[in-house]
Amino acid sequence: MRNRKIILGLLLAVSCILGAQNKKSMPIYKDAKRSVEERVNDLVSQMTVEEKVLQLNQYTLGRNDNANNMADPVNDIPPGIGSLIYFSSNPELRNRVQKRAMKETRLGIPVIFGYDVIHGYRTVYPISLAQACSWNTDLVEKACAVAAQEARMSGVDWTFSPMIDVARDPRWGRVAEGYGEDPYTNAVFGVASVKGYQGNDLSNPQNVAACLKHYIGYGASEAGRDYVYTEISQQTLWDTYMHPYEEGVKAGAATLMSSFNDISGTPGSANHYTLTEILKERWGHDGFVVSDWGSIEQLRPQGVAKDKKEAALKAFNAGVEMDMMNRSYDNHLAELVKEGKVSEEKLNDAVKRVLRIKFRLGLFDKPYTPNGAEKDRFLLPKSLEIAEKLAEESIVLLKNDNKTLPLTNISKIAVVGPMAKSKWHLLGSWRAQGQSDDAISLFEGLENEFKNKAQLSYASGCDFEGDDKSGFEEAKSIAKNADAIILCLGEKAQWSGENASRSTITLPQIQEELVAELKKLGKPVILLLSSGRPLELNRLDKLSNAMLQIWQPGIAGANPIAGIVSGRINPSGKLSITFPYSTGQIPIYYNHRQSARPHQGKYQDIPSTPLYEFAHGLSYTSYEYGELQPSALKIKKGNKLSVSIAVTNTGNMDGLETVHWFISDPVSTISRPVKELKHFEKQMIEKGQTKTFTFNIDPIRDLGFVNGKGEKFLEAGEYYIIVKDKKIKVEVQD
Numbered sequence: 054m055r056n057r058k059i060i061l062g063l064l065l066a067v068s069c070i071l072g073a074q075n076k077k078s079m080p081i082y083k084d085a086k087r088s089v090e091e092r093v094n095d096l097v098s099q100m101t102v103e104e105k106v107l108q109l110n111q112y113t114l115g116r117n118d119n120a121n122n123m124a125d126p127v128n129d130i131p132p133g134i135g136s137l138i139y140f141s142s143n144p145e146l147r148n149r150v151q152k153r154a155m156k157e158t159r160l161g162i163p164v165i166f167g168y169d170v171i172h173g174y175r176t177v178y179p180i181s182l183a184q185a186c187s188w189n190t191d192l193v194e195k196a197c198a199v200a201a202q203e204a205r206m207s208g209v210d211w212t213f214s215p216m217i218d219v220a221r222d223p224r225w226g227r228v229a230e231g232y233g234e235d236p237y238t239n240a241v242f243g244v245a246s247v248k249g250y251q252g253n254d255l256s257n258p259q260n261v262a263a264c265l266k267h268y269i270g271y272g273a274s275e276a277g278r279d280y281v282y283t284e285i286s287q288q289t290l291w292d293t294y295m296h297p298y299e300e301g302v303k304a305g306a307a308t309l310m311s312s313f314n315d316i317s318g319t320p321g322s323a324n325h326y327t328l329t330e331i332l333k334e335r336w337g338h339d340g341f342v343v344s345d346w347g348s349i350e351q352l353r354p355q356g357v358a359k360d361k362k363e364a365a366l367k368a369f370n371a372g373v374e375m376d377m378m379n380r381s382y383d384n385h386l387a388e389l390v391k392e393g394k395v396s397e398e399k400l401n402d403a404v405k406r407v408l409r410i411k412f413r414l415g416l417f418d419k420p421y422t423p424n425g426a427e428k429d430r431f432l433l434p435k436s437l438e439i440a441e442k443l444a445e446e447s448i449v450l451l452k453n454d455n456k457t458l459p460l461t462n463i464s465k466i467a468v469v470g471p472m473a474k475s476k477w478h479l480l481g482s483w484r485a486q487g488q489s490d491d492a493i494s495l496f497e498g499l500e501n502e503f504k505n506k507a508q509l510s511y512a513s514g515c516d517f518e519g520d521d522k523s524g525f526e527e528a529k530s531i532a533k534n535a536d537a538i539i540l541c542l543g544e545k546a547q548w549s550g551e552n553a554s555r556s557t558i559t560l561p562q563i564q565e566e567l568v569a570e571l572k573k574l575g576k577p578v579i580l581l582l583s584s585g586r587p588l589e590l591n592r593l594d595k596l597s598n599a600m601l602q603i604w605q606p607g608i609a610g611a612n613p614i615a616g617i618v619s620g621r622i623n624p625s626g627k628l629s630i631t632f633p634y635s636t637g638q639i640p641i642y643y644n645h646r647q648s649a650r651p652h653q654g655k656y657q658d659i660p661s662t663p664l665y666e667f668a669h670g671l672s673y674t675s676y677e678y679g680e681l682q683p684s685a686l687k688i689k690k691g692n693k694l695s696v697s698i699a700v701t702n703t704g705n706m707d708g709l710e711t712v713h714w715f716i717s718d719p720v721s722t723i724s725r726p727v728k729e730l731k732h733f734e735k736q737m738i739e740k741g742q743t744k745t746f747t748f749n750i751d752p753i754r755d756l757g758f759v760n761g762k763g764e765k766f767l768e769a770g771e772y773y774i775i776v777k778d779k780k781i782k783v784e785v786q787d
C-alpha cells in the first residue's frame with residue numbers, strides 16, 4: 054500500500070512537471086485561453102516576412118463556376134497560403150489542404166476559405182434586389198443564417214456578401230446583387246445580412262464571416278457598363294454610397310472587399326481616403342479588406358500603375374490587406390518591404406488584421422470542418438420554409454386591373470411562355486451550390502396550386518429570345534380554350550449579375566409579340582415576370598390585365614407565386630428600385646434632387662415619370678391611411694419626435710402592409726433629395742382591423758444630412774415627414 058502511494062505521488066509529480074513544461078512550451082498563439090490580441094501579437098512576432106506575405110494572398114481551390122475566373126491546381130498552392138476561394142461543396146478537399154497548412158508549415162497557421170454565398174449556398178432564395186422588396190429584415194437575417202449554416206458546414210468560413218452597392222442604372226447587371234437604389238435600404242438590409250451570417254460568435258460552426266462589398270461606389274458604373282469609371286463627387290460619396298458601409302462596419306462586419314471601379318480618378322482598390330482614412334482611422338474597422346478578383350493588377354489598365362509591382366505598392370499602402378487571385382502581393386510585397394517602400398509596421402498591421410479574423414472564427418483551435426452527409430447540411434425543412442416565405446414576401450403585384458387576380462372560380466388556365474417550365478433561370482446569378490433540380494418550376498407550382506380546382510394547359514409559345522414564332526399557333530390554340538392566360542416571361546439568369554450589362558432593359562421582342570398575339574383573344578392576360586433587374590414594361594403594361602414581378606425567386610418561389618395567383622396568399626412586396634417607363638429615362642430614382650424648373654425640362658417624346666415608383670406594390674385588400682399624428686410640431690435640436698399613423702384594412706382579406714417613412718428638407722445649405730427614406734415598418738393587418746405605425750425620429754440621425762467631409766449636420770428650419778401622399782411640417786429650432 055505504502056509503495057503504491059509513493060508511485061502515485063511520483064506519477065502526479067511527473068505529470069505536473071510535464072504539464073508545466075508543456076504549458077511553458079506551448080506558444081501563446083496556440084493557447085485558446087489567451088485573448089485574441091495576445092495570440093495575434095505573439096504569432097506575428099514569430100513570423101518571417103515571407104510567411105507574413107503569404108497570409109495576404111488568396112488563390113482558388115476546387116471547381117470554379119465563374120467563367121470570368123479560372124481555378125488553381127491544388128499542387129501549385131503553397132501550404133502557408135492565407136486564404137483560398139473554395140468551390141467544392143463538401144469539406145473533404147478543404148480539410149486536406151488545411152491539414153497541409155497545420156502540419157507542413159513552421160507555425161501551423163490555418164487557411165481561411167471564402168466563397169460567394171450571395172443569396173443562399175445550396176438552399177437558393179431570392180436575389181438580394183428581390184429580398185429588399187419584402188421589407189422584412191428579420192426574414193432576410195434568417196435566410197442569411199441558413200446560408201451561413203450550409204456554407205460553414207461545407208467548408209466555407211467566409212462569404213463575399215452582402216453586396217450593398219446603391220445602384221440606379223438597371224442596365225448594369227449587378228443591380229441584381231444589391232438592395233436597390235436607396236442608401237437607407239442598402240444599409241438596413243446589409244446590417245440584417247451581416248447579423249444573419251455572423252450571428253453573435255464567429256467561432257460558432259454555423260456562422261461565417263461577412264464581407265461588405267464592393268467598397269465603394271461600384272453601382273455608379275457609367276451607362277451601366279461593368280468595370281468602368283464612376284464619376285462620384287465627395288458630396289455624393291457621402292450622401293449616397295458611404296452610409297450602408299458605415300452601418301455595416303458598425304454592425305461588426307469582419308471584412309470588406311475593395312471595388313473595381315475608378316472613383317473619379319482614384320480606383321477603389323487604391324483609394325487611401327476610403328480604405329484607410331475613413332474605414333480604419335475614422336470608423337476603426339479592425340478586420341481586413343480583400344481586393345476584388347484581379348482589382349490590384351487592374352490598376353495597370355486603369356492607368357494608375359505602370360506594372361504589377363507598382364499596383365501592389367499602391368493597393369497595399371492604400372489599405373487593401375489581401376490580394377485576391379492577383380499574385381501581386383506574393384510576387385512583390387517582400388521586395389517592396391526590403392526596398393523600404395512598404396513599412397514592416399504596415400505589413401504587421403495587415404497580417405494582424407487577417408489573423409484576428411482567423412482567431413475569431415476559431416480556425417486555430419478547430420481548423421477542420423466535420424464531414425457531414427448532405428442531407429444533414431442542405432435543404433433542411435426549416436431552410437426551405439424560410440426560402441419560400443422570403444420569396445412570397447418579395448413578389449410585387451405591379452398591376453391588377455379590375456381585380457383580374459386572384460384567379461378564383463375559373464376552370465381552364467393556359468400557361469404559356471419560356472419561363473413556365475424553366476428551373477435554371479429562377480435561381481438567378483451567383484447561385485453558389487444551387488441546383489436547378491432542387492427548384493419547382495412555375496408550371497409545377499401552378500399545377501400544385503390548382504390541382505382539383507382548374508385544368509391547366511401548357512405551351513412554351515417562344516424561346517427567351519430570337520425570332521422563331523412557330524410556337525405562337527400552339528399557344529394561341531390552348532389559349533382559345535382557356536378562361537385566362539398566364540404568361541411566364543423574363544430574363545435568362547445570365548442576363549444579369551457580373552459582366553452582364555444590357556443596353557436596354559426591354560424583354561426581347563419575341564416575348565412582347567407573343568403577349569400581343571394572345572391579347573387579341575380577348576381573355577384576361579396575367580404576366581409573371583422573372584428578372585434580375587427592373588424591366589421596361591410600358592408596352593406590356595397596356596397588353597396585360599395583371600403583372601406580378603417575381604424577380605429570380607430561388608428554388609422555392611413557384612408555390613407562393615401560385616398561391617398569389619390563386620388568392621391563397623395576399624401579395625405584400627413593394628419595389629426597392631424604380632421601374633423606368635423606358636430605358637431612355639435611366640437613371641431615374643425616387644430620391645433625386647429637385648429641378649430648377651420642376652414644370653419644365655421634360656422629355657418631349659416620353660413621360661418623365663417612371664412606370665412604377667420606388668415602394669410601389671399592390672395588395673388584394675385595401676388600406677385606409679389616417680392622418681399623421683406628430684408628438685410635437687416644433688422641437689429643439691436635441692429633442693426627440695415621434696409620428697404615428699393609423700392604417701385600417703378596409704378590404705376583405707388579411708394583409709401584410711409596409712409603411713415607408715420619408716423625410717424632406719426643402720431648404721438646406723447643401724441641396725437635398727426631394728425625399729429620403731428613413732424608416733419602414735411591416736405589420737399584418739387583419740381585415741377590418743386598424744394598426745398604428747410609428748416613426749421615432751432622432752433629428753440628427755433622421756433629419757440631418759451629411760456634407761462632403763462625412764460630417765453630419767442638422768440645420769434649424771422646416772422639415773416634412775411623409776407617408777404616401779400625406780405630409781406634415783415640423784420645425785427644428787436651435
Ligand code: GLC
Pocket residue numbers: 119121122169213266345346551
Ligand atoms: C468577382 C466579383 C466579386 C466576387 C469575387 C469572387 O469578380 O466582382 O463580387 O466576390 O470576384 O468571386
